[in-house]
Amino acid sequence: MGGPDEGRGGRADAGPVNADQMIAEARKAFFVMFGFLAIVWLVQLANYADDYAFSRDYGLVSDDIGTLPDILSAPFLHWSWAHIESNSGPLFVFGFLAAYRGVVRFLGLSLLVATTSGLVVWFFERGHVETVGASGLIFGYFGYVVVRGIFDRHLIDTLIGVVMAASFAYMLTVAVPGTPGVSWLGHLGGLIGGLAGAWLFRDRRPRPLPPTRSDGGGGAPARRAPNPDPTNPRADLHKELGDLGLL
Template sequence: MNNKEHFKFSTGVIAYPIFFVLIIWLVFWFEVRFGVNFNKYGVYPQTLKGLRGVVLSPFIHGDIQHIYHNTVPLFVLSTALFYFYRPIAWKVLFFGILISGFLTWCIGRPSYHIGASGLIYVLVSFTFFKGVFAKHYRLIALSLLVVFLYGSMIWYVVPVEKGVSWEGHLSGLITGLLFALFFRKEIAKPKKYAWEHENYNEDEDPFLKHFDKDGNFIEILEPEVEEELPIINYTYKEESRTKNQDGR
């Protein structure tokens, strides 16, 4: 089992999400500081000019409340993405932006669609369905945590609130599900215990031999072994001494 198959923490797990969120805040600071408005660079559906928003819209936000509500879950979810699915994390982020943005361009209303909420829905959807498909307790636990934290977001994939791009949310949800299906086999494989292997013999397990069939502990006394004293052979070797011609 190679290193890619283990859940490992590294500096990139935190550094990449921080860097991504920092860029979003720098763009917003630039707008406020110099009094410019980048909303026109968002996704404008079914127009050639509006295609530029497929790439640029996740970095553009309308106000401080908008950017705050987007960057917090974006940081949490992208950190989980890099921790549990690092080999495919960049693919999910990059193609998630492109595909969800393009779907928004296809089905959206004639208005500027801005914000990173589409990407957030990609991550929520991907993390949830990927954990379900993986059938591994850590990833399922992550899916349940995502549902607990962001489950209410499902209502915003339909037009329930004016001024909210439900088309972008729906596009992100669909994209995340497609990614979970496409990357279904690319998951971190957990370490197997001894009893999970096919050639495991329960009768030879050194731990289980201390318990009977009902689960009661059996004290196994090791036979006493008489301590043998070490045998030391003392040998005397007589050495013949010869004198040389000088008598020494």
């Protein structure tokens, strides 16, 4: 890349700060998801001890206007230990990936996903079925993680999205009709909310162009950081590659 004095007072100072901020947000995301899972499991313990009365009393029932507020409580409830166990791993993984860029944004996303998932169930489910479970959130976080990098124009998040999409594409099979005993409408509603959230909560801050680098000496010519043409549709990709030292 360059000599030990290269970029002092410029980008070299900014890099560690950004890395520290990212680590701090990732740490907060970890504890937020750990706390969320702890609450879900504590609720499950109380629910089980009361013969799943919480699921019956606070689950979302389609076409029942009195249960509309339960859109926010249903994701915390489950019908069995197998139900909560199958949801816990994906919930933590996708939740962490959705939250590590910013916990406040993640909380807004969670509210949006819970609402879209619940409303799709409430409007379109037939037979007054009681629906509970965190799977709507899981599908929302999944959709958000897959496309967030595209809307934010962030290379690393785009690569994460590609890997997650390739690794967990099979999940989409339970977001379409045909899987018995599964609220595919809740999954579909959550997925819609996650995709919408990636757009609504996208990073709107303008990205500064990297400064000119100087080696501080009179020897070899100074190397300049990539300065892409802002009119080039690949300018952001070039900048990301430059930040990674690949240009």
